[in-house]
Amino acid sequence: MITPITDPAILEGYLVDASNRPGRAELLFRPRSAEEVAEILAWCQKEAMPVTVTARRTSTTGAPVPDGGALLSTELLATIHSLTEVDGGVLLGEYQSYTEARGQLFPPDPTSRHECSVGGAIICNASGARSFLWGPTRGWVDAVELVTPTGEILKVDRTTPSPWPVPSWTEPAVKTAAGYFPATNLLDLVIGSEGTLGVVTRAHLRLVPAPAYVLGLFTWFPTRASMLGFLDEARGAGPRCIEYFDRRSLDLVRDRMPGVPEADSALFLEITHEDEEPPLEAWFDRLAHHGALLDATLVTTHDADRARLHAVRHALPAAVNEIIARNGTRKVGTDFAVPSAALPAMLDAYDQVPMEAVCFGHIGDSHLHLNLLPKTSAELERARELYGELARLALSLGGTVSAEHGIGRLKKAHLAAMVPAEVLAGWRRLKLAADPAWILGRGVMFDQA
Numbered sequence: 001m002i003t004p005i006t007d008p009a010i011l012e013g014y015l016v017d018a019s020n021r022p023g024r025a026e027l028l029f030r031p032r033s034a035e036e037v038a039e040i041l042a043w044c045q046k047e048a049m050p051v052t053v054t055a056r057r058t059s060t061t062g063a064p065v066p067d068g069g070a071l072l073s074t075e076l077l078a079t080i081h082s083l084t085e086v087d088g089g090v091l092l093g094e095y096q097s098y099t100e101a102r103g104q105l106f107p108p109d110p111t112s113r114h115e116c117s118v119g120g121a122i123i124c125n126a127s128g129a130r131s132f133l134w135g136p137t138r139g140w141v142d143a144v145e146l147v148t149p150t151g152e153i154l155k156v157d158r159t160t161p162s163p164w165p166v167p168s169w170t171e172p173a174v175k176t177a178a179g180y181f182p183a184t185n186l187l188d189l190v191i192g193s194e195g196t197l198g199v200v201t202r203a204h205l206r207l208v209p210a211p212a213y214v215l216g217l218f219t220w221f222p223t224r225a226s227m228l229g230f231l232d233e234a235r236g237a238g239p240r241c242i243e244y245f246d247r248r249s250l251d252l253v254r255d256r257m258p259g260v261p262e263a264d265s266a267l268f269l270e271i272t273h274e275d276e277e278p279p280l281e282a283w284f285d286r287l288a289h290h291g292a293l294l295d296a297t298l299v300t301t302h303d304a305d306r307a308r309l310h311a312v313r314h315a316l317p318a319a320v321n322e323i324i325a326r327n328g329t330r331k332v333g334t335d336f337a338v339p340s341a342a343l344p345a346m347l348d349a350y351d352q353v354p355m356e357a358v359c360f361g362h363i364g365d366s367h368l369h370l371n372l373l374p375k376t377s378a379e380l381e382r383a384r385e386l387y388g389e390l391a392r393l394a395l396s397l398g399g400t401v402s403a404e405h406g407i408g409r410l411k412k413a414h415l416a417a418m419v420p421a422e423v424l425a426g427w428r429r430l431k432l433a434a435d436p437a438w439i440l441g442r443g444v445m446f447d448q449a
């Protein structure tokens with residue numbers, strides 16, 4: 001077996017993810033092949049040594065940062081073998097640039113795509129803005145090479161039955177990434193399992209031809225009602241993304257984007273089309289009908305302009321993180337999705353939060369990120385209580401406690417509130433069957449007892 005690294009100075013660099021939840025580890029393995037991964041897992045199983053997969057650590061839930069044991073980094077599993085076959089540790093953005101240079105698109109686009117790995121995106125079933133049209137990562141994975149927690153190397157696709165007992169349950173009818181997917185085939189079970197059922201060392205992915213043209217629209221609304229009216233109509237017209245920015249978000253990006261008007265909110269849409277002539281008239285009619293601020297609306301038909309708008313969207317989480325760093329506290333961010341009929345109620349609840357907050361995100365899927373920005377440790381405590389109240393509201397409206405970021409180590413209580421006790425008990429039996437010493441991703445999603 002490869003020799004683990006034990007130097008605390010090296011290990012320290014692996015013990016932080018985007019949640020900043022502290023952790024610790026004693027060993028670090030950096031395998032170069034599925035065979036090496038298998039050896040490590042078989043050894044950990046024999047020694048009952050907890051082992052946590054760490055990839056690019058963009059998780060917002062503490063999932064890749066353990067409370068002791070070994071780390072298994074996927075950073076050296078990083079080869080793009082062909083257009084559709086790629087190692088788990090490859091940077092997602094690098095893979096997407098590779099396919100796009102060849103006229104093909106891998107649709108999943110988490111905002112973190114230039115920082116996260118392909119394996120991380122699969123195992124967290126990541127989504128992003130374009131999942132409004134194309135769904136989350138799940139639909140774009142045909143097969144994986146999986147190393148099980150006992151060190152078996154399996155080729156897994158949708159014809160592979162789960163060797164472990166899977167309890168049946170019904171997910172909320174919204175975009176969700178909370179808990180094991182209710183599938184009896186091993187591929188769908190593993191996608192979204194947050195590093196608890198095996199290590200994805202290689203993946204076979206599905207692509208679509210890159211669209212000939214993409215129209216980008218950045219548009220502003222004077223009132224909530226006009227925004228919601230337009231949203232309803234826009235959803236039916238098939239854009240590939242509809243992203244939302246509240247007034248405070250607009251204030252945060254004002255210095256990066258000239259000409260941001262005074263408005264209640266903004267939406268950013270991307271519409272794919274095959275003709276050289278973009279379908280502008282129809283979109284402007286819709287905007288005019290719902291009272292959007294037409295004079296300020298930005299239209300882009302070129303990739304470079306669209307990239308600038310994307311940069312603004314991506315600058316938002318960074319701006320939020322800067323505020324938090326200045327405040328010396330931690331961000332408390334929601335990841336709830338609710339049925340579209342419940343979106344106005346959720347927005348009203350977000351408005352009433354008695355703390356500085358910024359709200360933006362994937363409104364096409366009724367999935368918004370409210371970022372609470374506490375200034376003191378007392379406010380941080382209050383922010384966590386507010387988060388709990390909002391989670392209960394999202395559940396009472398038929399939603400999910402995580403639409404894309406997953407449960408990790410931070411949201412286990414909320415998952416337990418979402419899922420019937422017998423389903424949690426069934427997942428524990430499944431996990432024990434897959435991982436008798438409960439070594440892999442221990443402490444993620446739910447605990448042993």
Ligand SMILES: Cc1cc2nc3c(=O)[nH]c(=O)nc-3n(C[C@H](O)[C@H](O)[C@H](O)COP(=O)(O)OP(=O)(O)OC[C@H]3O[C@@H](n4cnc5c(N)ncnc54)[C@H](O)[C@@H]3O)c2cc1C
Pocket residue numbers: 017018052053054055056057058059060063064074088089109110111112115116117118119120121122123124125126127128129194195196198199200201317404405441444
């Ligand atoms: C600024 C920002 C924006 C984000 N935007 C989005 C977004 O739009 N949509 C979205 O869905 N998520 C988003 N995320 C969350 C995060 O980027 C994704 O969950 C991502 O898929 C994690 O990939 P990673 O390589 O960083 O994995 P890590 O953070 O290193 O690990 C995440 C989990 O996956 C496990 N894991 C990683 N690789 C493997 C593997 N090969 N085999 C088995 N287990 C593995 C780890 O053990 C851990 O449990 C965002 C995060 C940040 C910081």
